[in-house]
Amino acid sequence: MAQPKKPVDRRGFLKGAALAASAPLAIAQQVRVTAPAKVTENAPPAADPRITERPGADFMMDVFKALNFEYCFAMPGSSFAGIHESMINYGGNSAPEYITCCNEESSVAMACGYFKIEGRPAMACAHGTVGLQHATMAIYDAFCDRVPVYLVLGNTLDAAHRNSEVIWLHSVQDAAAMVREITKWDDTPQSLQHFAESAVRAYKIMMTPPTMPVVLTADTELQENAIPPNEHPRIPKVTLAAPPQGETGAVNEAAKMLVAAENPVIVASRAARTPNGLKLIVELAETLQAGVVDQHRRMNFPSRHPLNQTLRAGVAGKPTTGAPVMEADVVLALESSDLYSTVRQARQRNNALKVISISSLDLNHKSNYQDFMRFPDVDLAIAADAEATLPSLIEAVKRLLTDDRRRAFEARGAKLAKAGQQAQEKARIDAAYGWEASPISTARLSAELWAQIKNEDWSLLSDTFWIREWPLRLWNFDKHYQYIGGSGSEGVGYMAPATVGAALANKKHGRLSIAIQTDGDLMVANGVLWTAAHHRIPLLTIMHNNRAYHQEVMGIQGLANRHNRGIDRIHIGTKIDDPNIDYAKLAQSMGVRAEGPISDPRDLADAIRRGIDVVKKGEPYLIDTVTQPR
Amino acid sequence: MKRYFAGLVLGAALLAPLVAQDAGNAQNGKKLFLKNGCYECHGTMGQGGAGPRLAPRPLAAAALIAYVRKPGNGMPPYSAKVMPDAEVADIRAYLATIPEPPKDIPQLKP
Numbered sequence: 001m002a003q004p005k006k007p008v009d010r011r012g013f014l015k016g017a018a019l020a021a022s023a024p025l026a027i028a029q030q031v032r033v034t035a036p037a038k039v040t041e042n043a044p045p046a047a048d049p050r051i052t053e054r055p056g057a058d059f060m061m062d063v064f065k066a067l068n069f070e071y072c073f074a075m076p077g078s079s080f081a082g083i084h085e086s087m088i089n090y091g092g093n094s095a096p097e098y099i100t101c102c103n104e105e106s107s108v109a110m111a112c113g114y115f116k117i118e119g120r121p122a123m124a125c126a127h128g129t130v131g132l133q134h135a136t137m138a139i140y141d142a143f144c145d146r147v148p149v150y151l152v153l154g155n156t157l158d159a160a161h162r163n164s165e166v167i168w169l170h171s172v173q174d175a176a177a178m179v180r181e182i183t184k185w186d187d188t189p190q191s192l193q194h195f196a197e198s199a200v201r202a203y204k205i206m207m208t209p210p211t212m213p214v215v216l217t218a219d220t221e222l223q224e225n226a227i228p229p230n231e232h233p234r235i236p237k238v239t240l241a242a243p244p245q246g247e248t249g250a251v252n253e254a255a256k257m258l259v260a261a262e263n264p265v266i267v268a269s270r271a272a273r274t275p276n277g278l279k280l281i282v283e284l285a286e287t288l289q290a291g292v293v294d295q296h297r298r299m300n301f302p303s304r305h306p307l308n309q310t311l312r313a314g315v316a317g318k319p320t321t322g323a324p325v326m327e328a329d330v331v332l333a334l335e336s337s338d339l340y341s342t343v344r345q346a347r348q349r350n351n352a353l354k355v356i357s358i359s360s361l362d363l364n365h366k367s368n369y370q371d372f373m374r375f376p377d378v379d380l381a382i383a384a385d386a387e388a389t390l391p392s393l394i395e396a397v398k399r400l401l402t403d404d405r406r407r408a409f410e411a412r413g414a415k416l417a418k419a420g421q422q423a424q425e426k427a428r429i430d431a432a433y434g435w436e437a438s439p440i441s442t443a444r445l446s447a448e449l450w451a452q453i454k455n456e457d458w459s460l461l462s463d464t465f466w467i468r469e470w471p472l473r474l475w476n477f478d479k480h481y482q483y484i485g486g487s488g489s490e491g492v493g494y495m496a497p498a499t500v501g502a503a504l505a506n507k508k509h510g511r512l513s514i515a516i517q518t519d520g521d522l523m524v525a526n527g528v529l530w531t532a533a534h535h536r537i538p539l540l541t542i543m544h545n546n547r548a549y550h551q552e553v554m555g556i557q558g559l560a561n562r563h564n565r566g567i568d569r570i571h572i573g574t575k576i577d578d579p580n581i582d583y584a585k586l587a588q589s590m591g592v593r594a595e596g597p598i599s600d601p602r603d604l605a606d607a608i609r610r611g612i613d614v615v616k617k618g619e620p621y622l623i624d625t626v627t628q629p630r
Numbered sequence: 631m632k633r634y635f636a637g638l639v640l641g642a643a644l645l646a647p648l649v650a651q652d653a654g655n656a657q658n659g660k661k662l663f664l665k666n667g668c669y670e671c672h673g674t675m676g677q678g679g680a681g682p683r684l685a686p687r688p689l690a691a692a693a694l695i696a697y698v699r700k701p702g703n704g705m706p707p708y709s710a711k712v713m714p715d716a717e718v719a720d721i722r723a724y725l726a727t728i729p730e731p732p733k734d735i736p737q738l739k740p
Contacts, residue, residue, distance in 0.1 A: 428738045432731035433685075434677025441677060447737040468679065474738070550670065554680060557667050561706035567667050629670050630679035 057086035057223040059192050059233055063199045064096055064123065066235045069150070071114060071504065072096040073107035074125035079154025079170050082223025083125060096123060099504070099535055101497075102527025104131040108138035108213075109487075109494045110501030110528070111149045113461065116298075116484035117505035119274055121148040121206065128155035128175030128217055136179055137491045142213045143182040144371045145297070145488025146270055146335075146360075148206040149213040156220045157188070176215040181368040184212035192222065192233040200236045208241045209273070209360040209385035246358060246382040246389035254332070254356045254380055255396035259405055261330035261354075263412070264290040265309070267342055268300035271334035271386045275480035278302075280390035281334070287397050289413030290332075291324045291420075296464075297337055297485040302478040304424065306417035311427055311473060323419075326350075333357045334386040340374035347377060354379045358386040358393075371489070427473040439626045440601045442544065445516070446470035448604045449542065452612060453514065458482065459506050461499040462515040467544055468630050471516070481511065492549075493524030496541075500528045503539035503620075512615060513538060519545045519576055519583070526586060532620040533591030540615045541587075541622045542608070545597065547577045550629045587622040596624025654691065654716075654723030663721050666713055671705070676725045681705060688725035694718055 060083055064072075076084060087098055101107040104126040111122040126135050132153055142149045156162050156171045176186035185205040189195035195218065202214040227233070246254075258264050266285055272278040281301050285292045291309035294301045301308055313322030325331060325346045331353065333339050339357060347353050355378045362383035364372075382389065431443035446467060454476070463486030464471050477483055484502060487494035496517060503513035522543070532539055553574045560567045580597075587594035593614050595607055604625065611621040663669055663676075672678060676685030688694065695718045698708040708718075 424740070428740070430678070430683070431738055432733075432735055433683055434673050434675040435731050435735065437673065437675045437677065439674065441673065441675075442679075443677075444737075447735070451737040553667070553670050557670060558704075558706035561708055561712060564709050564711060566712045568665075570667060628673050628677075628679060630673070 052224070052226045054227050055082055055086065055224055056192050056195075056227055057082035057218075058090045059227055060195060060199075060218060060223065061086045061091040063196050063235055065091065066238055067123075067150075067199065067203050068120070068238075069096040069123045070118070070120070071099050071111075071122045072125060073099045073101050073110045073114075073122060073501065075101045075104055075107060075131065077125070077127040077131050077154060077170075078166075079127045079129075079131075079156065079220055080125045080152060080218060080223070081154070082220060083152065083154070083218060086223075099531065101531055103525060104135035105138045105493060106497035106525045106528050106531070108135045108142060108149055108151065109497035109525070110504070110531075112138065112142050112145065112147045112488075112494070113484065113498030113501030113503075114505045115147050115149070116498075117459065117461075117481050117502045121150050121203075122501070123150040123152060125152045125154070127170055128153035129170050129172050132175065132178060136182075137489070138494060138497075139179050139213050140182045140369070141488040141491055141494050143369070143488070145485070146210050146212060147488070148211040150203065150206060151183075151213060151215045153215060153217045154220060154223070155188075155217050158219075158221060161221060175217045179213075179215060181366055182213070183215050184210075186215035186217070188217040188219070189222070190219075192227060192231060195222065196233050196235045200238055203238065204240055209243045209388070210364050211273070212364075243385040243388040244360065244363065244383070245392060246384040248392070250380060250382045251389060251392050252396050254358070254382065255393060255400055257330050257354055257356060257380065258288055258290070258332060259397055259400040261290075261328075262408075263328050264288055264330040264332060265324050265328040266290055266292045266332045266334065267295060267325065267336060268292065268298075268334045268386075269295040269337045270297040270485075272298050272300045272480060273385070273387050277387035277390070278480045280387060280394065284390055284394050284397065286413075287394060287401075289409035289416070291416045293322070293324050295337070295342075296469075296472060296483065297335075299477060299480050299483040299485075300334075302476075303472060304476050304478070306420055307413065308420055309416060309423070311423035312419060328353065330354045330356065333359070334390075335359050335361070338373045339376040339378070343376065356380045356382070358382045358384055358389050360385045424473075431470065431474060434628065436601065437628060438599045438601065439546070439628050440599065440604065441628050442467035442630060443470050443474075444601050445542065445544070445604065445625060445627060446474055448601070449514065449516075449608055450475045452605065452608045453512060456512045456612070457510065458512045458514060459502070460514050460516075461502040461506075461539075462495055462517060463487065464516070466518050466550075466630065467516055467627075481506070481509075492521050495521040496525045497528045497531075499541070500532045500537055500539060500620075503532070504535065504537050507538060507618075512612065513540065515539060515541045516544050517541045519543060519547065519581065520549045522583070523576070523581070526590075529587050529592045529620070529622070530590035536618055537620055538615045538618050539620045540608075540611045541620065542611075543583050543596065543622065543624045544627050545581075545583060545624055546627050546629045547580060548575045548629065550574075553629070583622060583624040587620075592620045592622050594622035594624065596622075597626050598623065599626040654719035654721070656720070656723040656727045659717075659720035659722065659724030662713075662717050663724050666708075666717070666721075668721060675728050677731075685725035685728040686730050688722050691719045691722045694722050 107124040111124045114122045153175045155175045162168045187198040189198045206214040285307045292301045293313045294310045309324040357378045434441040459481050499515035506513045556570045557567050584594035584596045607623045614621040671681030672684050
């Protein structure tokens with residue numbers, strides 16, 4: 001019995017035409033020389049079998065629109081070309097809009113920055129092989145930083161349909177395997193209905209704290225072939241899970257400990273997921289008149305609030321042995337990224353110290369990558385999202401208040417306000433040292449910038465660790481979007497794309513986006529300058545150009561001294577000079593207006609004014625400033 | 631990536647009144663301060679960076695020498711082989727030439 005003839009789909013036709021071709025160009029050339037189908041004299045010509053007016057990727061686009069993605073960050077790649085084409089044509093290149101990136105690592109980092117401002121995730125697309133390999137460090141950043149990124153990978157699973165060397169090289173059995181340990185969930189759907197359900201499932205899992213990246217692998221056949229006429233895939237209802245709240249008994253116990261404490265301290269790391277998180281931490285701190293140490297993985301607490309004790313905790317406010325924690329009898333840690341280091345010395349000093357942890361990371365079960373840090377001694381651990389738990393904790397605290405405790409709290413609050421004020425004054429005094437230095441001091445750079453922006457609706461998008469946290473010490477941060485923390489994994493190459501992605505999120509809100517950009521980081525991913533210019537993303541980038549991988553300078557210097565060999569060769573492999581990089585010219589070459597290098601601090605204010613003028617008109621601007629190492 | 635070199639705590643300042651100060655050569659000290667990489671952590675004007683502020687009013691030479699030989703808080707030790715006493719004294723002399731910072735800077739008003 002003769003086998004029924006299998007209909008030729010669009011992709012199969014193309015691949016068949018290509019036969020032994022080993023590159024996309026060869027495929028195209030062979031297709032071009034294929035003879036046209038014979039047309040009988042009076043009959044209309046048969047439709048070209050390559051025509052597919054309703055490909056599967058159109059349905060995928062319906063799914064992405066149902067998930068309400070505003071942007072898709074991607075460098076183009078043939079394995080997700082079906083999605084790409086549907087996005088720009090069928091989807092109208094709107095929600096999601098395709099943002100052209102120059103490297104998949106940048107795509108994912110831009111999606112990270114976007115989320116941290118906008119509070120909703122973006123999608124990113126990449127090849128399941130060579131694209132994902134580029135993207136991996138940024139995925140690790142997102143994983144460590146608890147940022148949801150929706151990554152769609154292209155892949156051709158069916159080997160019988162890989163009719164070129166390139167397609168074989170870009171195919172993989174299990175695309176997500178490479179990042180399974182640093183993502184929360186993944187799937188490889190085999191049908192469009194499967195795709196829809198996994199797409200919605202992935203979104204829901206990603207957005208439930210602890211939020212993390214997810215991966216969906218979209219097969220090329222599924223993208224490019226027609227939706228089978230007898231299939232009517234439906235998109236499930238998109239309903240997010242309420243974030244996990246702390247168990248009532250444990251929350252009440254935490255409230256008792258906090259109200260009874262003489263010196264409770266709130267330590268917040270990735271606690272404020274949303275602007276409301278910041279308000280809730282303020283409410284809890286004010287109710288208790290407790291000091292707050294902001295570890296600045298997010299913007300958790302206003303920098304000049306009288307109860308903010310971060311400057312007393314140490315420059316970084318990160319894991320610290322500083323005064324507020326050392327003086328505490330109860331520490332409330334909210335989504336702490338390194339609780340062990342935060343309380344280690346305080347515990348050694350005070351056996352009676354009680355530690356309460358509210359963290360969604362207790363619900364995380366990954367093991368390979370060691371971002372969970374050393375295991376801390378905790379007296380009360382609440383496995384829950386801190387922000388979602390704060391309302392019930394605040395209510396429980398309020399129920400326990402007595403007049404006596406209120407009086408004690410007021411006295412404590414007054415003392416803390418005075419100490420916090422003194423710490424702020426000390427920061428301003430410290431900033432004056434090296435004021436006239438050239439290269440420019442990072443304190444002066446920060447102060448000159450603050451003088452120009454303090455009356456604007458500004459948003460600082462870069463990690464301040466590399467400039468001794470000067471903005472966090474000198475500026476008045478009181479809004480959630482004014483600071484978004486750093487990379488998560490401390491990998492280099494995150495800052496530049498993340499700031500551009502975050503600036504894109506700020507654009508529609510009319511905020512003045514600013515980044516103080518480290519030089520080594522920009523050199524990993526400077527293609528984002530072009531992306532910023534191409535998509536008209538307003539961002540003022542001020543280079544912290546210390547002409548070195550400075551952290552590593554200090555590291556090699558330390559080792560050379562320990563080994564007693566002298567330090568006259570530590571520049572080898574650590575300095576970014578000879579030749580010096582002209583970042584203004586680099587930016588200009590990609591369509592970004594720029595100036596510099598500026599070494600004289602007296603030239604800085606005018607340059608910043610010029611930059612702000614351009615950014616306010618909707619374009620990026622870069623100022624290259626030659627700076628002190630830190 | 632480790633974040634270290636938090637700083638050099640100047641507990642040795644307590645020793646300052648007890649030791650004689652060495653004048654040193656400030657011009658040579660400036661060269662050495664840059665060449666020996668002191669500025670990497672302390673800034674070119676000793677204003678502080680990853681490490682603490684050293685100037686103006688640096689430690690007395692003997693105290694500074696004692697400290698760099700066996701420092702605390704993440705600073706790597708500089709042996710006499712790497713940085714002889716005379717060089718530390720010259721560096722100290724350079725740090726002593728750095729003026730006090732300006733007062734009432736408008737950009738630093740709250």
